[in-house]
Amino acid sequence: MADRSPSNSPSKGKAQPNPKPESREQPVLPPDRPSNPRRRPVGALAFWTYLTISVGLLSLLLSPLLSQRDQHSWFLSLPPDLRLHFSQGKLIKIHPSPQLPFRVFAIDSSPAEFSETVLLLPGLACNSFSFRHVLSALRSCGLRTVALDPPGSGFSEIPRVPGGLEDVFNQIRDKGIFWAFDQMVETGHAPYEEIRAKESFSPYGPAEIGHVIKEVVREMNLGPVHLVIHDSMLASGANFAASYPSLVRSVTLLDSAAGLPAFPYWALGIPVAGRLILKSPSMFFKLMRLCCSRSIDMPAVESQRLLLLRKDGSRGVVGMAKALNYSFDLREWKELDGVKEMPFQLLWSNNWSDRWIEEGRRAAFAVPEGKFSYHLGGRWSQEDNIKEITERIVEFVTSLPKTIRKVTKESSEDLGEKALEGNDHSLH
Numbered sequence: 001m002a003d004r005s006p007s008n009s010p011s012k013g014k015a016q017p018n019p020k021p022e023s024r025e026q027p028v029l030p031p032d033r034p035s036n037p038r039r040r041p042v043g044a045l046a047f048w049t050y051l052t053i054s055v056g057l058l059s060l061l062l063s064p065l066l067s068q069r070d071q072h073s074w075f076l077s078l079p080p081d082l083r084l085h086f087s088q089g090k091l092i093k094i095h096p097s098p099q100l101p102f103r104v105f106a107i108d109s110s111p112a113e114f115s116e117t118v119l120l121l122p123g124l125a126c127n128s129f130s131f132r133h134v135l136s137a138l139r140s141c142g143l144r145t146v147a148l149d150p151p152g153s154g155f156s157e158i159p160r161v162p163g164g165l166e167d168v169f170n171q172i173r174d175k176g177i178f179w180a181f182d183q184m185v186e187t188g189h190a191p192y193e194e195i196r197a198k199e200s201f202s203p204y205g206p207a208e209i210g211h212v213i214k215e216v217v218r219e220m221n222l223g224p225v226h227l228v229i230h231d232s233m234l235a236s237g238a239n240f241a242a243s244y245p246s247l248v249r250s251v252t253l254l255d256s257a258a259g260l261p262a263f264p265y266w267a268l269g270i271p272v273a274g275r276l277i278l279k280s281p282s283m284f285f286k287l288m289r290l291c292c293s294r295s296i297d298m299p300a301v302e303s304q305r306l307l308l309l310r311k312d313g314s315r316g317v318v319g320m321a322k323a324l325n326y327s328f329d330l331r332e333w334k335e336l337d338g339v340k341e342m343p344f345q346l347l348w349s350n351n352w353s354d355r356w357i358e359e360g361r362r363a364a365f366a367v368p369e370g371k372f373s374y375h376l377g378g379r380w381s382q383e384d385n386i387k388e389i390t391e392r393i394v395e396f397v398t399s400l401p402k403t404i405r406k407v408t409k410e411s412s413e414d415l416g417e418k419a420l421e422g423n424d425h426s427l428h
Helices: 037-076 080-087 128-140 165-175 179-187 193-199 206-219 231-243 265-269 273-279 281-291 298-308 313-322 330-334 354-366 386-398 409-422
Strands: 089-094 102-109 117-121 144-148 225-230 248-254 344-349 371-375
Touching: 080 089, 080 128, 080 298, 089 206, 102 128, 102 206, 117 128, 117 206, 117 231, 128 144, 128 298, 128 386, 144 206, 206 231, 225 231, 225 386, 231 248, 231 330, 248 386, 265 273, 265 313, 273 281, 281 298, 330 354, 344 354, 344 386, 354 371, 371 386
Parallel strands: 117 144, 117 225, 225 248, 248 344, 344 371
Antiparallel strands: 089 102, 102 144
16 A cells, blocks of 8 residues: 655645755855945944044144134234234244244334344243333333244244154155054054154253344344343343353343243143133233232233233243253353353342242352342333333443444345345234
8 A cells, every 4th residue: 555644745736845945046145245244343443444534634734724814813803002013023034953944023123323232032921022111111222122022922933843743644645544553563663753752852942042042133133232031031041142152242130030930831731721811811910910010001911811822822831831941050151151251230029029039149149240139020020110120221231331243244235135034924
């Protein structure tokens, strides 16, 4: 009898499933089509990586244009007296060797006839505008007077050191986006260590600022000059005098100590509070009255605040403060060859604080042959004691033998071209 089990007998009218389908009935996927879902996050990561790099490069390319527009609008927002002060000065291009060229603002207040030239060197966070009244008073007394804005202060540009984002951008542009990753794999360290080493260089050191002073004196054909060194500019002015003694006729220290600036630079270095102080006219006014001058008026303080509000203006002040030479020895400097024969005058505030009076006594002891005098102003006496300061400077300068100025053929011919090149009033 034949076996008629249901598994072996096909049913009529019903399609029976094939337990072993042939391979030709299976759909074949293309070999290059991604079928693994785990690859999707890698694509998203690549997308955001390229987007971040593109935005970063675009911002680097557009930042100079935006910076110029911001500087132009900032300058137009300044009060008329600040804009007038800028129009009366000039921007001098400085070519320091270890850093990129930048421009320093200087203002020349000269009478029709003069025999002596006074060069004012403002201290930390100070500038030539703070000496505007002293400039005018000394000119009326027959002295040619020049004041400069230290690098990063006032209308002077902030020095740029090769390195940082600009060098990184150039490396990426020349060698490709993933060059840094390849270098890390091959060498085991980041390829930007040399750039970071360049960033550690400070353009605000005494030697660097001394070079700036020398360039200004040479470009404007000022030397020899009677130096008036204010506040924390002592180490930089001392470096200039020691390096180029033939360009210095005399030295006046106006409440000048290398490591004790009057302006509280540390307040600007606080990430949030520093910006709030600069944004608040009343807070900044109280700070200036507390630390610099007890009788400085509100318009003068507001002008200083607006100058510090310039793009990265406070960064220049903080950078210069970090480069202060706290180990500077006034007595050792005075004993250097070329400096020991220079006439000295020290003008010191005697109503500021006991600590500051004691600092003045130490300065007088370090320069025993110098003429020491107290005055009734504050640490920024150019703002609150103009008449007394002017009289002391004029009396001291005119008591010295008249300066014999030598004008060579080279200086007389080249000065016109250099003056035209440096007399660019545009802000960038």
